[in-house]
Amino acid sequence: MINIIWLAMIVIAVGVAGIRCLGITISPLGIYLVPSFEPLSQLTNGVFEYSKFAVELAIGLVGLMALWLGIMKIAEKSGLITVIARGLRPVMVKLFPEIPPEDPAMGSIIMALSATMLGLGNASTPLGLKAFQDMQKLNKHKNIATNAQCTYMAMSTSSVTIIPATIIGIRSAAGSDNPTDIIAPVIIATVISTTVAVVMSKFLQRLPRYQVENFIEQDEENNNEKS
Template sequence: MNVLWLIMICISIVFAIFTGNLEAFTKSIFDGAKAAVEISLFLLGIVSVWMGITRILEDSGLIYRIAHLFRPIISRLFRNIPGDHPSITAITLNVLANMFGLGNAATPLGINAIQELDALNPEKETITPEMMTFIVLNTASIQLIPFSVIGILASYGDSNPAAVVLPVLVATTVSAVTALLVLSLFRRILR
Protein backbone atom coordinates (compact mmCIF):
# COMPACT_ATOMS: atom_id res chain seq x y z
CA MET A 1 0.00 0.00 0.00
CA ASN A 2 2.86 2.37 0.79
CA VAL A 3 4.27 1.78 -2.68
CA LEU A 4 0.91 2.69 -4.19
CA TRP A 5 0.80 5.96 -2.24
CA LEU A 6 4.37 6.76 -3.24
CA ILE A 7 3.55 6.17 -6.92
CA MET A 8 0.46 8.39 -6.72
CA ILE A 9 2.42 11.18 -5.03
CA CYS A 10 5.23 10.97 -7.59
CA ILE A 11 2.76 11.05 -10.48
CA SER A 12 1.05 14.06 -8.90
CA ILE A 13 4.34 15.93 -8.54
CA VAL A 14 5.38 15.16 -12.11
CA PHE A 15 1.95 16.19 -13.40
CA ALA A 16 2.08 19.43 -11.37
CA ILE A 17 5.53 20.26 -12.77
CA PHE A 18 4.53 19.59 -16.39
CA THR A 19 1.29 21.56 -16.13
CA GLY A 20 2.93 24.47 -14.32
CA ASN A 21 0.82 24.02 -11.21
CA LEU A 22 3.58 23.21 -8.73
CA GLU A 23 2.71 26.21 -6.57
CA ALA A 24 -0.98 25.23 -6.43
CA PHE A 25 0.04 21.64 -5.74
CA THR A 26 2.22 22.70 -2.83
CA LYS A 27 -0.51 24.95 -1.45
CA SER A 28 -3.07 22.15 -1.68
CA ILE A 29 -0.77 19.81 0.25
CA PHE A 30 -0.54 22.24 3.14
CA ASP A 31 -4.25 23.09 2.99
CA GLY A 32 -5.09 19.39 3.10
CA ALA A 33 -2.75 18.81 6.03
CA LYS A 34 -4.31 21.74 7.89
CA ALA A 35 -7.83 20.42 7.25
CA ALA A 36 -6.80 16.94 8.39
CA VAL A 37 -5.47 18.30 11.68
CA GLU A 38 -8.58 20.43 12.24
CA ILE A 39 -10.93 17.51 11.59
CA SER A 40 -8.82 15.23 13.80
CA LEU A 41 -8.98 17.71 16.68
CA PHE A 42 -12.71 18.14 16.14
CA LEU A 43 -13.26 14.38 16.24
CA LEU A 44 -10.99 14.09 19.28
CA GLY A 45 -13.27 16.55 21.04
CA ILE A 46 -16.35 14.50 20.17
CA VAL A 47 -14.71 11.28 21.35
CA SER A 48 -13.57 12.94 24.58
CA VAL A 49 -17.03 14.29 25.32
CA TRP A 50 -18.66 10.93 24.63
CA MET A 51 -16.13 9.07 26.76
CA GLY A 52 -16.82 11.55 29.56
CA ILE A 53 -20.56 11.04 29.20
CA THR A 54 -20.00 7.30 29.21
CA ARG A 55 -18.00 7.55 32.41
CA ILE A 56 -20.69 9.68 34.06
CA LEU A 57 -23.37 7.21 32.96
CA GLU A 58 -21.35 4.34 34.43
CA ASP A 59 -20.49 6.11 37.69
CA SER A 60 -24.07 7.28 38.25
CA GLY A 61 -25.50 3.85 37.53
CA LEU A 62 -27.70 5.28 34.80
CA ILE A 63 -26.10 3.03 32.23
CA TYR A 64 -27.54 0.03 34.06
CA ARG A 65 -31.01 1.53 33.73
CA ILE A 66 -30.40 2.18 30.04
CA ALA A 67 -29.03 -1.34 29.68
CA HIS A 68 -32.21 -2.59 31.35
CA LEU A 69 -34.27 -0.81 28.67
CA PHE A 70 -32.18 -2.43 25.96
CA ARG A 71 -32.14 -5.83 27.68
CA PRO A 72 -35.09 -7.31 25.73
CA ILE A 73 -33.44 -6.48 22.41
CA ILE A 74 -29.95 -7.44 23.50
CA SER A 75 -31.18 -10.63 25.16
CA ARG A 76 -32.89 -11.62 21.95
CA LEU A 77 -29.78 -10.94 19.89
CA PHE A 78 -27.36 -12.42 22.44
CA ARG A 79 -29.20 -15.43 23.83
CA ASN A 80 -26.26 -17.11 25.55
CA ILE A 81 -25.19 -14.15 27.68
CA PRO A 82 -26.29 -14.25 31.32
CA GLY A 83 -28.59 -11.34 32.14
CA ASP A 84 -26.29 -9.77 34.72
CA HIS A 85 -23.03 -10.16 32.81
CA PRO A 86 -20.95 -6.98 32.25
CA SER A 87 -20.91 -7.65 28.52
CA ILE A 88 -24.55 -6.49 28.36
CA THR A 89 -23.50 -3.06 29.63
CA ALA A 90 -20.48 -2.96 27.32
CA ILE A 91 -22.63 -3.88 24.33
CA THR A 92 -25.23 -1.29 25.33
CA LEU A 93 -22.61 1.46 25.57
CA ASN A 94 -21.24 0.52 22.17
CA VAL A 95 -24.69 0.44 20.59
CA LEU A 96 -25.55 3.84 22.10
CA ALA A 97 -22.32 5.39 20.84
CA ASN A 98 -23.01 4.01 17.38
CA MET A 99 -26.62 5.18 17.47
CA PHE A 100 -25.42 8.71 17.99
CA GLY A 101 -22.95 8.45 15.14
CA LEU A 102 -19.92 8.46 17.39
CA GLY A 103 -18.10 5.58 15.75
CA ASN A 104 -14.72 6.77 16.99
CA ALA A 105 -15.97 6.73 20.57
CA ALA A 106 -17.63 3.37 19.97
CA THR A 107 -14.31 1.71 19.11
CA PRO A 108 -12.90 1.46 22.66
CA LEU A 109 -16.36 0.49 23.88
CA GLY A 110 -16.50 -2.24 21.25
CA ILE A 111 -13.10 -3.54 22.29
CA ASN A 112 -14.33 -3.69 25.88
CA ALA A 113 -17.49 -5.52 24.78
CA ILE A 114 -15.47 -8.12 22.88
CA GLN A 115 -13.21 -8.61 25.90
CA GLU A 116 -16.26 -9.12 28.10
CA LEU A 117 -17.73 -11.56 25.58
CA ASP A 118 -14.41 -13.37 25.42
CA ALA A 119 -14.59 -13.89 29.18
CA LEU A 120 -17.62 -16.10 28.49
CA ASN A 121 -15.82 -18.02 25.75
CA PRO A 122 -14.67 -21.48 26.87
CA GLU A 123 -12.56 -21.93 23.71
CA LYS A 124 -10.29 -18.90 23.39
CA GLU A 125 -9.14 -19.89 19.90
CA THR A 126 -12.62 -19.66 18.38
CA ILE A 127 -15.18 -16.93 18.07
CA THR A 128 -18.56 -17.40 19.71
CA PRO A 129 -21.90 -16.74 18.02
CA GLU A 130 -22.38 -13.80 20.40
CA MET A 131 -19.08 -12.32 19.27
CA MET A 132 -20.13 -12.74 15.64
CA THR A 133 -23.44 -11.05 16.32
CA PHE A 134 -21.74 -8.20 18.12
CA ILE A 135 -19.21 -7.68 15.32
CA VAL A 136 -22.00 -7.61 12.74
CA LEU A 137 -24.15 -5.28 14.86
CA ASN A 138 -21.20 -3.00 15.54
CA THR A 139 -20.10 -2.88 11.92
CA ALA A 140 -23.57 -2.23 10.50
CA SER A 141 -24.67 0.00 13.34
CA ILE A 142 -27.95 1.87 13.34
CA GLN A 143 -27.39 5.60 13.65
CA LEU A 144 -30.20 7.74 15.00
CA ILE A 145 -28.30 11.00 14.97
CA PRO A 146 -24.91 11.03 13.22
CA PHE A 147 -23.30 13.72 15.38
CA SER A 148 -19.86 13.33 13.80
CA VAL A 149 -21.19 13.78 10.27
CA ILE A 150 -23.41 16.68 11.29
CA GLY A 151 -20.47 18.32 13.05
CA ILE A 152 -18.16 17.93 10.07
CA LEU A 153 -20.79 19.26 7.68
CA ALA A 154 -21.44 22.22 9.99
CA SER A 155 -17.73 22.95 10.32
CA TYR A 156 -17.52 23.19 6.53
CA GLY A 157 -20.39 25.67 6.42
CA ASP A 158 -23.25 23.43 5.29
CA SER A 159 -26.50 25.38 5.59
CA ASN A 160 -28.48 22.31 6.70
CA PRO A 161 -26.12 19.70 8.16
CA ALA A 162 -28.97 17.84 9.88
CA ALA A 163 -30.49 16.95 6.50
CA VAL A 164 -28.49 13.72 6.61
CA VAL A 165 -30.35 12.37 9.65
CA LEU A 166 -33.22 10.59 7.87
CA PRO A 167 -31.16 9.12 5.02
CA VAL A 168 -28.53 7.91 7.48
CA LEU A 169 -31.19 6.41 9.75
CA VAL A 170 -32.85 4.55 6.88
CA ALA A 171 -29.58 3.35 5.37
CA THR A 172 -28.07 2.16 8.65
CA THR A 173 -31.28 0.47 9.77
CA VAL A 174 -31.57 -1.41 6.50
CA SER A 175 -27.90 -2.40 6.59
CA ALA A 176 -28.04 -3.57 10.22
CA VAL A 177 -31.21 -5.60 9.74
CA THR A 178 -29.87 -7.11 6.53
CA ALA A 179 -26.54 -7.97 8.14
CA LEU A 180 -28.22 -9.64 11.11
CA LEU A 181 -30.54 -11.61 8.81
CA VAL A 182 -27.62 -12.77 6.67
CA LEU A 183 -25.72 -13.82 9.79
CA SER A 184 -28.75 -15.74 11.02
CA LEU A 185 -29.12 -17.41 7.64
CA PHE A 186 -25.47 -18.46 7.56
CA ARG A 187 -25.72 -19.84 11.08
CA ARG A 188 -28.68 -21.99 10.08
CA ILE A 189 -27.00 -23.19 6.90
CA LEU A 190 -23.72 -24.04 8.63
CA ARG A 191 -25.24 -25.95 11.56
Protein backbone atom coordinates in the same frame (compact mmCIF):
# COMPACT_ATOMS: atom_id res chain seq x y z
CA MET B 1 -2.27 -1.92 2.79
CA ILE B 2 -2.86 1.80 3.17
CA ASN B 3 0.87 2.37 2.56
CA ILE B 4 0.67 0.75 -0.87
CA ILE B 5 -2.53 2.56 -1.85
CA TRP B 6 -1.12 5.93 -0.78
CA LEU B 7 2.14 5.42 -2.66
CA ALA B 8 0.37 4.08 -5.75
CA MET B 9 -1.93 7.09 -5.90
CA ILE B 10 0.97 9.54 -5.85
CA VAL B 11 3.04 7.54 -8.36
CA ILE B 12 0.10 7.17 -10.76
CA ALA B 13 -0.76 10.86 -10.42
CA VAL B 14 2.76 12.07 -11.21
CA GLY B 15 3.02 9.49 -14.01
CA VAL B 16 -0.24 10.60 -15.63
CA ALA B 17 0.72 14.27 -15.33
CA GLY B 18 4.14 13.47 -16.82
CA ILE B 19 2.60 11.70 -19.82
CA ARG B 20 0.16 14.58 -20.33
CA CYS B 21 3.18 16.93 -20.43
CA LEU B 22 4.27 15.23 -23.66
CA GLY B 23 1.04 16.58 -25.15
CA ILE B 24 0.29 13.62 -27.45
CA THR B 25 -2.22 14.99 -29.95
CA ILE B 26 -4.06 12.90 -32.51
CA SER B 27 -5.39 14.75 -35.53
CA PRO B 28 -6.21 13.92 -39.18
CA LEU B 29 -2.69 15.07 -40.06
CA GLY B 30 -1.16 12.36 -37.86
CA ILE B 31 0.11 11.98 -34.31
CA TYR B 32 2.35 14.74 -33.07
CA LEU B 33 3.58 16.16 -29.75
CA VAL B 34 2.77 19.52 -28.17
CA PRO B 35 5.01 19.46 -25.09
CA SER B 36 4.20 21.73 -22.15
CA PHE B 37 4.80 21.76 -18.40
CA GLU B 38 1.21 22.81 -17.69
CA PRO B 39 -0.10 19.48 -16.21
CA LEU B 40 2.84 19.19 -13.79
CA SER B 41 2.49 22.75 -12.56
CA GLN B 42 -1.25 22.18 -12.11
CA LEU B 43 -0.36 19.20 -9.95
CA THR B 44 2.03 21.25 -7.81
CA ASN B 45 -0.56 23.98 -7.30
CA GLY B 46 -3.23 21.42 -6.42
CA VAL B 47 -1.05 19.68 -3.85
CA PHE B 48 0.02 22.93 -2.13
CA GLU B 49 -3.49 24.32 -2.03
CA TYR B 50 -4.99 21.19 -0.52
CA SER B 51 -2.38 20.75 2.21
CA LYS B 52 -3.36 24.25 3.38
CA PHE B 53 -7.05 23.25 3.20
CA ALA B 54 -6.42 20.19 5.37
CA VAL B 55 -5.28 22.28 8.33
CA GLU B 56 -7.99 24.92 7.89
CA LEU B 57 -10.60 22.17 7.92
CA ALA B 58 -9.22 20.51 11.05
CA ILE B 59 -9.08 23.84 12.92
CA GLY B 60 -12.65 24.55 11.86
CA LEU B 61 -13.59 21.24 13.45
CA VAL B 62 -12.27 22.13 16.93
CA GLY B 63 -15.30 24.09 18.11
CA LEU B 64 -17.93 21.53 17.15
CA MET B 65 -15.96 18.57 18.45
CA ALA B 66 -15.53 20.38 21.76
CA LEU B 67 -19.27 21.09 21.89
CA TRP B 68 -20.23 17.51 21.17
CA LEU B 69 -17.69 15.87 23.47
CA GLY B 70 -18.82 18.24 26.24
CA ILE B 71 -22.46 17.21 25.83
CA MET B 72 -21.54 13.54 25.67
CA LYS B 73 -19.49 13.84 28.85
CA ILE B 74 -22.65 15.01 30.64
CA ALA B 75 -24.56 12.03 29.19
CA GLU B 76 -21.82 9.70 30.40
CA LYS B 77 -21.54 11.16 33.93
CA SER B 78 -25.31 11.31 34.47
CA GLY B 79 -25.76 7.65 33.61
CA LEU B 80 -27.98 8.37 30.61
CA ILE B 81 -26.17 5.69 28.63
CA THR B 82 -27.11 3.12 31.29
CA VAL B 83 -30.77 4.14 30.92
CA ILE B 84 -30.64 3.69 27.15
CA ALA B 85 -28.92 0.35 27.67
CA ARG B 86 -31.79 -0.81 29.89
CA GLY B 87 -34.29 0.04 27.15
CA LEU B 88 -32.38 -2.00 24.59
CA ARG B 89 -32.17 -5.13 26.73
CA PRO B 90 -35.26 -7.01 25.42
CA VAL B 91 -34.02 -6.71 21.83
CA MET B 92 -30.47 -7.72 22.70
CA VAL B 93 -31.57 -10.88 24.51
CA LYS B 94 -33.14 -12.04 21.23
CA LEU B 95 -30.10 -11.09 19.14
CA PHE B 96 -27.62 -12.94 21.37
CA PRO B 97 -29.44 -16.13 22.40
CA GLU B 98 -26.14 -17.81 23.36
CA ILE B 99 -25.52 -15.31 26.14
CA PRO B 100 -27.47 -15.72 29.41
CA PRO B 101 -29.52 -12.51 29.98
CA GLU B 102 -27.99 -11.94 33.39
CA ASP B 103 -24.39 -12.53 32.26
CA PRO B 104 -22.07 -9.49 32.54
CA ALA B 105 -21.34 -9.94 28.81
CA MET B 106 -24.92 -8.90 27.97
CA GLY B 107 -24.53 -5.68 29.94
CA SER B 108 -21.24 -4.74 28.33
CA ILE B 109 -22.53 -5.49 24.79
CA ILE B 110 -25.48 -3.18 25.37
CA MET B 111 -23.28 -0.43 26.80
CA ALA B 112 -20.84 -0.64 23.88
CA LEU B 113 -23.55 -0.60 21.20
CA SER B 114 -25.34 2.32 22.90
CA ALA B 115 -22.09 4.29 22.94
CA THR B 116 -21.58 3.68 19.22
CA MET B 117 -25.15 4.77 18.53
CA LEU B 118 -24.50 8.11 20.19
CA GLY B 119 -21.39 8.64 18.09
CA LEU B 120 -19.00 8.47 21.02
CA GLY B 121 -16.30 7.27 18.60
CA ASN B 122 -13.06 6.65 20.42
CA ALA B 123 -14.85 6.43 23.75
CA SER B 124 -16.82 3.42 22.52
CA THR B 125 -13.74 1.35 21.57
CA PRO B 126 -12.77 0.49 25.18
CA LEU B 127 -16.41 -0.51 25.83
CA GLY B 128 -16.31 -2.76 22.75
CA LEU B 129 -13.09 -4.40 23.95
CA LYS B 130 -14.69 -5.01 27.34
CA ALA B 131 -17.71 -6.63 25.64
CA PHE B 132 -15.40 -8.89 23.64
CA GLN B 133 -13.51 -9.97 26.74
CA ASP B 134 -16.75 -10.80 28.54
CA MET B 135 -17.97 -12.82 25.57
CA GLN B 136 -14.62 -14.62 25.45
CA LYS B 137 -15.26 -15.95 28.99
CA LEU B 138 -18.23 -17.89 27.56
CA ASN B 139 -16.13 -19.22 24.65
CA LYS B 140 -15.29 -22.94 24.79
CA HIS B 141 -12.67 -22.82 22.03
CA LYS B 142 -10.51 -19.83 22.87
CA ASN B 143 -8.98 -19.42 19.41
CA ILE B 144 -12.25 -19.61 17.50
CA ALA B 145 -14.85 -16.85 17.35
CA THR B 146 -18.29 -17.58 18.84
CA ASN B 147 -21.58 -16.83 17.10
CA ALA B 148 -22.19 -13.99 19.54
CA GLN B 149 -18.80 -12.43 18.78
CA CYS B 150 -19.42 -12.56 15.04
CA THR B 151 -22.91 -11.06 15.40
CA TYR B 152 -21.56 -8.30 17.64
CA MET B 153 -18.72 -7.63 15.20
CA ALA B 154 -21.09 -7.26 12.23
CA MET B 155 -23.44 -5.07 14.27
CA SER B 156 -20.75 -2.74 15.53
CA THR B 157 -19.27 -2.18 12.06
CA SER B 158 -22.70 -1.24 10.72
CA SER B 159 -24.04 0.27 13.90
CA VAL B 160 -27.11 2.45 13.97
CA THR B 161 -25.73 5.98 14.36
CA ILE B 162 -27.90 8.78 15.68
CA ILE B 163 -25.34 11.59 15.69
CA PRO B 164 -22.39 11.33 13.27
CA ALA B 165 -20.50 14.08 15.16
CA THR B 166 -17.26 14.27 13.15
CA ILE B 167 -19.11 14.38 9.84
CA ILE B 168 -21.39 17.19 11.00
CA GLY B 169 -18.26 19.01 12.17
CA ILE B 170 -16.53 18.73 8.80
CA ARG B 171 -19.66 19.81 6.93
CA SER B 172 -19.99 22.83 9.15
CA ALA B 173 -16.29 23.68 8.80
CA ALA B 174 -16.72 23.52 5.01
CA GLY B 175 -19.45 26.14 5.23
CA SER B 176 -22.62 24.06 4.88
CA ASP B 177 -25.95 25.93 5.19
CA ASN B 178 -27.41 23.00 7.05
CA PRO B 179 -24.70 20.62 8.30
CA THR B 180 -27.14 18.39 10.19
CA ASP B 181 -29.47 17.59 7.28
CA ILE B 182 -27.73 14.23 6.90
CA ILE B 183 -28.90 12.90 10.29
CA ALA B 184 -32.14 11.31 9.10
CA PRO B 185 -30.57 9.65 6.02
CA VAL B 186 -27.75 8.28 8.18
CA ILE B 187 -30.28 6.80 10.62
CA ILE B 188 -32.21 5.12 7.79
CA ALA B 189 -29.08 3.79 6.04
CA THR B 190 -27.65 2.41 9.29
CA VAL B 191 -30.93 0.76 10.26
CA ILE B 192 -30.80 -1.03 6.90
CA SER B 193 -27.13 -2.01 7.22
CA THR B 194 -27.57 -3.23 10.80
CA THR B 195 -30.52 -5.36 9.71
CA VAL B 196 -28.38 -6.82 6.94
CA ALA B 197 -25.57 -7.43 9.47
CA VAL B 198 -27.84 -9.37 11.82
CA VAL B 199 -29.54 -11.37 9.06
CA MET B 200 -26.21 -12.20 7.36
CA SER B 201 -24.47 -13.32 10.53
CA LYS B 202 -27.43 -15.44 11.61
CA PHE B 203 -27.57 -16.97 8.12
CA LEU B 204 -23.82 -17.58 7.74
CA GLN B 205 -23.44 -19.19 11.15
CA ARG B 206 -25.68 -22.03 9.95
CA LEU B 207 -23.63 -22.79 6.84
CA PRO B 208 -21.57 -26.00 7.07
CA ARG B 209 -18.31 -24.23 6.21
CA TYR B 210 -18.56 -21.86 9.17
CA GLN B 211 -19.25 -24.54 11.80
CA VAL B 212 -16.95 -24.43 14.84
CA GLU B 213 -15.93 -28.09 14.32
CA ASN B 214 -14.21 -27.29 11.01
CA PHE B 215 -12.07 -24.71 12.68
CA ILE B 216 -10.96 -26.93 15.55
CA GLU B 217 -8.97 -29.12 13.11
CA GLN B 218 -7.54 -26.12 11.29
CA ASP B 219 -6.51 -24.58 14.56
CA GLU B 220 -4.74 -27.74 15.72
CA GLU B 221 -2.87 -27.96 12.41
CA ASN B 222 -1.69 -24.38 12.86
CA ASN B 223 -0.46 -25.20 16.34
CA ASN B 224 1.42 -28.30 15.13
CA GLU B 225 3.15 -26.31 12.41
CA LYS B 226 4.34 -23.79 14.93
CA SER B 227 5.75 -26.34 17.41
